Amino acid sequence: MSRIGVTAWVAATVVFAGSCATPPKPAGVLRLQTTLVGPNTRLTLLAAAGVKVNARLKPALELSDGRVLRFDSPRLTPDSAYFAESPSALAPGRHTQVHGTLRASVCDEGAAVCRTVVLGL
Amino acid sequence: MSRSALLLAFSAGAVVLGTLALESSSRVQAQASPLLASRPDRRPARPWKNESWLNADKPLTLEGLEGKVVLLNFWVFTCYNCTNTVPSLVDFDRKYRDKGLTLIGIHTPEFPPYAGEHDKGNVAQKLKQYHIEYPNAQDNDSKTWKLYGIRFWPSFVLIDKKGVIRYEGVGEFHLNDRNYKLWDGRIKELLAE
Numbered sequence: 125m126s127r128i129g130v131t132a133w134v135a136a137t138v139v140f141a142g143s144c145a146t147p148p149k150p151a152g153v154l155r156l157q158t159t160l161v162g163p164n165t166r167l168t169l170l171a172a173a174g175v176k177v178n179a180r181l182k183p184a185l186e187l188s189d190g191r192v193l194r195f196d197s198p199r200l201t202p203d204s205a206y207f208a209e210s211p212s213a214l215a216p217g218r219h220t221q222v223h224g225t226l227r228a229s230v231c232d233e234g235a236a237v238c239r240t241v242v243l244g245l
Numbered sequence: 246m247s248r249s250a251l252l253l254a255f256s257a258g259a260v261v262l263g264t265l266a267l268e269s270s271s272r273v274q275a276q277a278s279p280l281l282a283s284r285p286d287r288r289p290a291r292p293w294k295n296e297s298w299l300n301a302d303k304p305l306t307l308e309g310l311e312g313k314v315v316l317l318n319f320w321v322f323t324c325y326n327c328t329n330t331v332p333s334l335v336d337f338d339r340k341y342r343d344k345g346l347t348l349i350g351i352h353t354p355e356f357p358p359y360a361g362e363h364d365k366g367n368v369a370q371k372l373k374q375y376h377i378e379y380p381n382a383q384d385n386d387s388k389t390w391k392l393y394g395i396r397f398w399p400s401f402v403l404i405d406k407k408g409v410i411r412y413e414g415v416g417e418f419h420l421n422d423r424n425y426k427l428w429d430g431r432i433k434e435l436l437a438e
Contacts, residue, residue: 239396
């Protein structure tokens with residue numbers, strides 16, 4: 125199968141949109157985009173406008189089988205504190221749905237505090 | 246529509262909007278500009294019971310600090326806002342330790358242990374990196390975080406000589422900026438009592 129993009133908006137409980145035609149749900153802070161790449165699935169964490177993702181504490185997806193996937197990107201802000209490009213992780217296998225717990229440390233633009241977002245997928 | 250009905254409708258709308266804005270977060274919701282927050286109602290500080298300490302020969306207790314002004318700083322080394330504030334805290338420690346201020350870092354991890362925040366060696370390395378000489382407690386189980394109802398990194402609790410919480414607040418500040426001066430003034434006020 126060629127690359128298929130599926131966007132899932134992460135809101136209060138989850139989660140997964142079946143196709144690109146699905147209108148996005150009201151924006152949460154983060155959304156998870158999955159793309160099938162060969163035998164694997166690339167998970168990309170997209171932040172809402174005005175939200176920065178903490179690069180010092182790489183976002184994590186704790187899978188239901190106990191594995192932990194960490195999101196990363198080589199492009200950081202000049203202070204190396206935040207991702208300048210959406211971080212991603214490669215999940216083995218081809219998935220249209222992921223189950224687990226997503227953790228990310230996020231900061232609002234201009235805000236002086238950060239917060240942890242924990243979402244059940 | 247009567248005035249009271251309008252008010253009720255507006256309030257209900259605000260509640261709905263507020264609810265929609267909430268996230269499924271186990272810990273925190275950031276609010277804009279909470280820096281100046283302080284509780285007008287004074288309440289006794291609650292005794293923390295952290296067992297693992299750095300920069301301290303033995304665990305510090307609230308009871309043992311009677312007669313001291315205590316500034317608790319809830320932080321974690323992976324928090325940029327927290328580490329940006331450290332120079333100001335180091336400055337407070339240097340200026341006021343001999344005058345009766347005890348600054349205590351409460352190091353509370355954001356993520357589970359796999360992220361490395363729970364590791365005492367990692368914390369020790371960061372204390373050295375940021376020239377932190379004041380005591381730090383490892384709050385790996387978040388008990389002190391929860392005891393004080395903390396929701397943000399970084400957060401601050403200022404306790405007077407009698408063990409009463411006098412000021413609380415959150416958010417990054419820098420040497421000699423407005424909020425640095427605010428906290429500086431609060432510390433001086435309590436030291437003078």
